[in-house]
Amino acid sequence: MQGQVLNSPDSKKEDRTGGMNCLVKESLEKDGLTLKSGVALPEVGSDEVRIRVKATAVCGTDKSIYHSSSSEGIRREMLRYAEDDNSYTPIIVGHEFCGIVDELGSGVGADRFSDVPENLRLAPGDYVTCEMHLSCGHCFQCRTGNEHICTRVKVKGVHLDGCFAEYVTVPYKNVILLGKAGDTSRIPTRIGALLDAFGNAVHTVYEADVRGKSVAILGAGPLGLMAAFLCRDFGAGRIYLTEAQDVERRFKLAEEFGADYCFDVSSGSTDFYKQVDKLEAMANGVDVVLEMSGSPSAYRDAFKIVRNGGTVLLLGITRKPLDGFDIANGVIWKGVTVKGIFGRKMFDTWETMLRLMHSEKLNIPSKLDRIIADKTYALTDYKQAFELLSAGDEMKLVFEP
Ligand SMILES: [Zn+2]
Ligand SMILES: [Zn+2]
Known part of the structure; x- marks a missing residue:
């Protein structure tokens, strides 16, 4: 994985007619997730970026979602923006991931950022991760430098479609550039998927x-x-x-x-x-x-x-x-x-993390690598993966959709 330059987004285009695989939480009353295939790729809103998921990590929240029948807290959280307790809309789960920019929305393309140096703006093919807590941008907390405790935060993979999928869309503002043109040499994808947790x-x-x-x-x-x-x-x-x-x-x-x-x-x-x-x-x-x-x-x-x-x-x-x-x-x-402590400070924690990750002497990617399971799993093996986590046989593991 290390040092490899990932495929350009075009190389996968021919696969798309059949839609994508993803893991969906169908009902909060029942445990487990449902593997769906042939699901239409998420549409890219004007200020959004569509990302092809390379690796996605499972965290404690995902485990609670998996075992939702025994966790009232997670059921209530997932219904936070529902009209009432009976109107849950199934979503794609997952919020820790990294991937490759597939498409930029019409409002966040190269013309919008023509004044930004090319190496600092996003382009298709770039290697990225994302802050999946979407702050509202309007509440008191957002307006006073505390977006991480936004009172109307929506979390991708909890309230909105997440990243246990082949593709996910995220607002441009929430995308964190890890390597231009698919360069994973500094942060391997197994580790890129972990940055939300590391944050x-x-x-x-x-x-x-x-x-x-x-x-x-x-x-x-x-x-x-x-x-x-x-x-x-x-x-x-x-x-x-x-x-x-x-x-x-x-x-x-x-x-x-x-x-x-x-x-x-x-x-x-x-x-x-x-x-x-x-x-x-x-x-x-x-x-x-x-x-x-x-x-x-x-x-x-x-x-x-x-x-x-x-x-x-x-x-x-x-x-x-x-x-x-x-x-x-x-x-x-x-x-x-x-x-x-909730989430990551937007975006102070991310900037700090990137500096830490880039310090060769601290060698953080190799330490993080020792915490996750050696084997990476396909999304289709999700049952086995969640069993290993539930049994405590693994602490943390990564899917490669
Ligand atoms: Zn998490
Ligand atoms: Zn807010």
Whole structure:
């Protein structure tokens, strides 16, 4: 894959008469997805770009969508813009991907950007990824530099058609150029498909100044592991990591990524607390906690181990509201700063990510590659892929439609 220049968009044109394959969520009440073929290619709106998907990654949200019958949260989210609870419109799922620009809308072609240097504007054949959170551009948050928490955000693959498909359309503004003329030499497509997820980790770590600090990362899933190497690269003093699943493999990777202490928290062991008590006695806890798991017990750990005056960043999503959370002891009397992290800052996080990806010394593409399954899957093998993820046999995997 590395160094290869991908086909020009024209080389696939003859295949299009038969439409495309895609994975559709037909009903929120039933688990699973439906593989559809012969679906018409998405039309390109005037300010949109159509992209031929080269690789697309599966994330926790997709797993929740797959198992929608047991996740009320995701059902409600997918119905957010529906007229009522009974009027769900099936959509193509998937929101993490990279691909090749196939066609530019009439309003965003070369004539519109004639004043922009050619190497900075999009053209058919370019290698790209996308921010799939589409902000409204009008609400208070959008108008005050906080598009990532737009009150009317629509997410491709959750509210609108996504990228578990051969083609997807995205507003021009949301397209991120990774390589001109299909150049994947710096960022292989397996990794290009992961940037949305990597952006969550980058956004989280950036919100805490970890330089010289003691940091606890709760959850060693893909995002926790990404946070581990980012904290190490950004100069954290001491890195703790906890996980309850598949700990052998994850801890091995985490240690290679620079975590200092890894704790299996599956069996109610108190080793983690003891170690923090011992090493962080002076400060009475860790400076920064990054909650990346969404597990209720990790939320309790977060506010137990953070020091007075410390910071807790919350990225993991709890499946339901937390019971019995002691906000007085956990937050108020400790003077803790708490911040929720959603998505990626538009587009600060993306610009940061691109710089990080292009740093040869940090070698981030090869670290990311170690987090995903070696094998890439065809869309038609989606059942097997989701089974592996559900069973915890793989943490993260990529489809090549
Ligand atoms: Zn995702
Ligand atoms: Zn908005």
